[in-house]
Amino acid sequence: MIYLDNNATTKIDNIVLEEMMPFLTNEYANASSMYEFARKPSNALKTARAQVQDFLGAKDEKEIFFTSCGSESANMAIKGVVNCNKEKRHLITTKIEHPCVLNVYKEFEQQGYEIDYIGVNSEGELLIDELKEKLRKETALVSIMWANNETGVINPVEEIADIIKTRSPETKFFVDGVQAGGKIKINAKDTLIDMIGISGHKLHAPKGIGALYVKSGTRITPLINGGHQERGLRAGTENVPYIVGLGKACELASDALDFELKEVKRLRDKLEQGILKNVFNARLNSNSLNRVPNTTNIGFQYVEGELILLHLSDLGICASSGSACTSGSLEPSHVLRAMGVPFTALHGSIRFSLSRFTTEKEIDFVIENLPKIMDKLTKLSPYQKELELLKNK
Amino acid sequence: MWDYSEKVMDHYRNPRNVGTLEDADLIGEAGSLACGDSLKLFIKLDGDRVIDAKFQTFGCGSAVAASSILTEMIIGKTLDEVKTITNKDIANELGGLPAQKMHCSVMGREALEDALKKYYGENSEEWKELELEIHSHDHPGNKIVCTCFNVSENQIWEAIKVNGLTTVEEVTNYTKAGGACGRCKGIIKDIIETYLKKNKNEEKIELTPTQKILKIGKVIEQQISPQLQKDGGDIELVDIEGNIVKVKLIGVCSGCKNASMTLKNFVEAELKEKIDNKIIVEQV
Numbered sequence: 125m126i127y128l129d130n131n132a133t134t135k136i137d138n139i140v141l142e143e144m145m146p147f148l149t150n151e152y153a154n155a156s157s158m159y160e161f162a163r164k165p166s167n168a169l170k171t172a173r174a175q176v177q178d179f180l181g182a183k184d185e186k187e188i189f190f191t192s193c194g195s196e197s198a199n200m201a202i203k204g205v206v207n208c209n210k211e212k213r214h215l216i217t218t219k220i221e222h223p224c225v226l227n228v229y230k231e232f233e234q235q236g237y238e239i240d241y242i243g244v245n246s247e248g249e250l251l252i253d254e255l256k257e258k259l260r261k262e263t264a265l266v267s268i269m270w271a272n273n274e275t276g277v278i279n280p281v282e283e284i285a286d287i288i289k290t291r292s293p294e295t296k297f298f299v300d301g302v303q304a305g306g307k308i309k310i311n312a313k314d315t316l317i318d319m320i321g322i323s324g325h326k327l328h329a330p331k332g333i334g335a336l337y338v339k340s341g342t343r344i345t346p347l348i349n350g351g352h353q354e355r356g357l358r359a360g361t362e363n364v365p366y367i368v369g370l371g372k373a374c375e376l377a378s379d380a381l382d383f384e385l386k387e388v389k390r391l392r393d394k395l396e397q398g399i400l401k402n403v404f405n406a407r408l409n410s411n412s413l414n415r416v417p418n419t420t421n422i423g424f425q426y427v428e429g430e431l432i433l434l435h436l437s438d439l440g441i442c443a444s445s446g447s448a449c450t451s452g453s454l455e456p457s458h459v460l461r462a463m464g465v466p467f468t469a470l471h472g473s474i475r476f477s478l479s480r481f482t483t484e485k486e487i488d489f490v491i492e493n494l495p496k497i498m499d500k501l502t503k504l505s506p507y508q509k510e511l512e513l514l515k516n517k
Numbered sequence: 518m519w520d521y522s523e524k525v526m527d528h529y530r531n532p533r534n535v536g537t538l539e540d541a542d543l544i545g546e547a548g549s550l551a552c553g554d555s556l557k558l559f560i561k562l563d564g565d566r567v568i569d570a571k572f573q574t575f576g577c578g579s580a581v582a583a584s585s586i587l588t589e590m591i592i593g594k595t596l597d598e599v600k601t602i603t604n605k606d607i608a609n610e611l612g613g614l615p616a617q618k619m620h621c622s623v624m625g626r627e628a629l630e631d632a633l634k635k636y637y638g639e640n641s642e643e644w645k646e647l648e649l650e651i652h653s654h655d656h657p658g659n660k661i662v663c664t665c666f667n668v669s670e671n672q673i674w675e676a677i678k679v680n681g682l683t684t685v686e687e688v689t690n691y692t693k694a695g696g697a698c699g700r701c702k703g704i705i706k707d708i709i710e711t712y713l714k715k716n717k718n719e720e721k722i723e724l725t726p727t728q729k730i731l732k733i734g735k736v737i738e739q740q741i742s743p744q745l746q747k748d749g750g751d752i753e754l755v756d757i758e759g760n761i762v763k764v765k766l767i768g769v770c771s772g773c774k775n776a777s778m779t780l781k782n783f784v785e786a787e788l789k790e791k792i793d794n795k796i797i798v799e800q801v
Binding site: 426427428429430431434435438447454455456467468471503504505506507508 | 529530532535536546550551553554555556557573574575576577578580581666689693696697
């Protein structure tokens with residue numbers, strides 16, 4: 125199997141799993157308990173928090189809150205800020221956010237909030253002038269993802285934070301960092317970003333664990349009320365084994381960042397160039413220089429995405445598609461549509477996302493086999509004339 | 518992950534009859550590139566029999582499978598046989614399709630219809646007759662309901678009718694209508710309600726005397742009798758004179774002191790609702 129869908133989820137690193145095992149077996153004490161038996165879990169929790177703090181470059185460990193996933197982190201940040209600033213009725217986000225942000229915003233829109241959705245250019249890069257135009261004193265919150273899950277395009281959130289805080293110091297800024305974690309350097313304390321969400325399973329920790337960075341002094345209300353855990357902002361007995369997993373995964377990701385930026389990028393570029401060179405109907409959906417090192421999104425014109433995925437799957441290759449059919453929603457990816465990807469390629473767009481476990485052999489296999497698949501699938505297409513034109517270009 | 522049948526997988530992996538026919542007698546098209554799937558169907562005739570068929574499809578696995586199996590289904594058949602193939606037949610032949618993929622079978626049916634329409638000519642008597650036969654003169658019109666996917670009232674009506682759809686979500690699964698911006702969902706709901714109302718009335722009005730007799734027999738046998746059997750009784754249809762249905766209660770029902778109530782409140786009520794309000798049930 126060749127797994128090139130690491131933006132969807134990643135495999136658990138064996139080192140992470142090993143670190144977790146004691147807390148899934150013998151060390152089961154509640155970390156908040158007062159007996160000696162709880163010392164190990166309690167200490168493990170502290171270590172993990174320090175690891176995540178380090179990974180995000182937070183000033184203080186008190187700024188790190190563990191959650192159950194990236195979606196929870198986003199919900200907690202957005203709802204938490206809006207609930208604390210009820211007099212401000214204006215919110216800003218982008219057209220290319222993950223549903224865990226977009227659908228929370230939709231809910232506020234239904235409640236009568238005024239929302240502005242910032243667009244992107246054809247490379248998927250944010251139109252920052254639009255943000256400058258829309259931002260005002262009544263804006264309670266701006267939410268912008270650090271890196272886009274489909275295209276890998278990095279938004280200059282540090283720069284955007286400066287813009288926001290200069291123009292409207294009271295406006296809070298949440299950054300969905302789920303796709304950036306482990307792929308670029310994050311240094312929260314040197315930025316004016318108020319909150320950053322991350323998710324464990326995107327960086328080789330298990331599913332079911334995430335974290336939210338909340339800069340000291342940022343007021344939010346809790347999403348889950350209950351006990352005193354996470355300083356009263358996120359109740360529920362601490363999920364020690366998974367928190368330990370996230371901590372370790374963050375440490376490993378920090379260590380592997382150089383490798384990610386050089387080697388993973390090299391393989392991604394090789395895959396990208398290999399496909400563009402060998403497959404005549406391939407089109408790079410974003411050629412932005414500012415992309416995370418592991419992601420490429422390629423549109424195969426006049427062929428439908430699910431059909432490509434099914435044939436890739438028959439060869440053991442896992443990727444994902446922005447096509448309508450794979451989601452069951454009938455509409456193709458909102459991100460690619462916001463970019464204005466032509467509909468000849470829109471339905472046939474495939475995302476390949478690598479990890480530090482991807483090998484050169486795997487990339488070579490895909491480069492070798494994709495042209496064969498496309499050769500078969502283009503023959504099925506009713507758009508032979510159009511394909512012929514592409515071929516002769 | 519879709520739950521595709523073995524047959525669907527076989528057909529998207531090894532699609533049959535891919536390509537074009539230079540000397541095709543019928544060519545049908547459905548769908549569009551912008552909407553995410555489209556199909557071009559080529560048919561060669563000998564007399565009125567299909568001797569060859571080819572297809573080209575832009576679409577997902579189930580769209581290719583539906584097109585592929587459709588060519589297999591029509592080769593060797595006469596046009597009279599071909600025109601009765603519904604989207605349901607295509608889906609069944611594939612061993613079923615996931616609910617959200619039913620629109621792929623509808624695309625096959627639409628391409629077939631388009632081919633027939635072009636072959637006969639839109640204004641020809643044959644086509645008008647065929648359209649009448651297919652749509653049994655009850656279709657609301659060709660007005661576009663879903664502008665995102667270009668779906669007409671007729672197409673929605675047809676999907677409701679052939680597949681017995683009752684919810685907006687089902688209509689979206691079968692026709693894609695309402696699947697993007699969702700603004701036409703209200704209209705789709707109205708069409709479903711209109712269909713259900715019309716269908717109910719028509720069934721009651723349109724029965725010929727023979728059809729009525731057969732239907733009364735069927736309702737008694739399939740719906741009333743099993744209920745009575747549950748209580749250890751049963752019913753026997755003795756005779757029908759106009760709107761008077763003569764029956765005999767048997768088993769425990771025959772001696773039951775509530776028998777006349779059973780007849781009025783259950784048997785007669787059931788027949789009135791399902792067939793004709795004028796029906797009167799008598800015991801013999």
